[in-house]
Amino acid sequence: EAGVAQSPRYKIIEKRQSVAFWCNPISGHATLYWYQQILGQGPKLLIQFQNNGVVDDSQLPKDRFSAERLKGVDSTLKIQPAKLEDSAVYLCASSLEGRSPLHFGNGTRLTVT
Amino acid sequence: QKEVEQDPGPLSVPEGAIVSLNCTYSNSAFQYFMWYRQYSRKGPELLMYTYSSGNKEDGRFTAQVDKSSKYISLFIRDSQPSDSATYLCAMKHPNFGNEKLTFGTGTRLTIIP
Structure with missing residues (x-):
C-alpha cells in the first residue's frame, strides 16, 4: 500500500510571498488532514476534510491560509502572504474514515526568511 | 495550561534499558489515547492506540492509561x-x-549502543 505522498519536501521563500503544498492521500481514504508542526512542538490540526467537504477548519488562519480538496482525493494547502512564524513542517494525513488511525506523510518543511 | 503536557527531554538511555515516556492531560473528555513515533525528517507513525483506562501490550511496547490521574x-x-x-x-x-487529535510536544529519545 502506497503511503501519503507530499510535495515538495522542502521550500524556502521570503516573507509576503505565496506558497502551495500538495498532498495525495492513501487510495480510498475519505478523510484528509493538514497539520502544522513547529520545531519542538507537536502537530496542530489546521483543517480536516471528509471527502471534499470541510469538517473542521477552526484553527486555520483564514486570512492567509486556504485549502481545497478537489474530487475528494488530492489536496492543496496555500499560504498567501507568508509570515516568518509560518516556518514549520506541514504534514498531511489521511484515514479510511473519521474513526480510523491516521497515516501521515513525511511533510513539507517550509522556511520563511 | 496546555491540554496535554509532555516532557520534551532529551532522554538518553543505554541499549537494553527500559524506557518510560509519559504525558499528563487536563481534559477529562479525552477517551482515545495514542503514541506516535517520529524519526527525524519523517512523518509520525502510529505505535499504540488505546481506549479509556488500562494496559495494552504490543511486542516490546506497553501503553498504560490512568484516567483517574489523567x-x-x-x-x-x-x-x-x-x-x-x-x-x-x-x-x-x-x-x-x-x-x-491533540498532541503533546514530543519527547526526544536516544538509545546509546
Missing part, C-alpha cells in the same frame, strides 16, 4: 538504537465525525 505512559522494553526517535502522545474526544 496520566498516560509508554514503556519500551529491551530498548534498541533503532528506537531513537521523538515520541508523541496524542488524544481525542469520542466525537465521531470530528477526529481532531
Whole structure:
C-alpha cells in the first residue's frame, strides 16, 4: 500500500510571498488532514476534510491560509502572504474514515526568511 | 495550561534499558489515547492506540492509561538504537465525525549502543 505522498519536501521563500503544498492521500481514504508542526512542538490540526467537504477548519488562519480538496482525493494547502512564524513542517494525513488511525506523510518543511 | 503536557527531554538511555515516556492531560473528555513515533525528517507513525483506562501490550511496547490521574505512559522494553526517535502522545474526544487529535510536544529519545 502506497503511503501519503507530499510535495515538495522542502521550500524556502521570503516573507509576503505565496506558497502551495500538495498532498495525495492513501487510495480510498475519505478523510484528509493538514497539520502544522513547529520545531519542538507537536502537530496542530489546521483543517480536516471528509471527502471534499470541510469538517473542521477552526484553527486555520483564514486570512492567509486556504485549502481545497478537489474530487475528494488530492489536496492543496496555500499560504498567501507568508509570515516568518509560518516556518514549520506541514504534514498531511489521511484515514479510511473519521474513526480510523491516521497515516501521515513525511511533510513539507517550509522556511520563511 | 496546555491540554496535554509532555516532557520534551532529551532522554538518553543505554541499549537494553527500559524506557518510560509519559504525558499528563487536563481534559477529562479525552477517551482515545495514542503514541506516535517520529524519526527525524519523517512523518509520525502510529505505535499504540488505546481506549479509556488500562494496559495494552504490543511486542516490546506497553501503553498504560490512568484516567483517574489523567496520566498516560509508554514503556519500551529491551530498548534498541533503532528506537531513537521523538515520541508523541496524542488524544481525542469520542466525537465521531470530528477526529481532531491533540498532541503533546514530543519527547526526544536516544538509545546509546
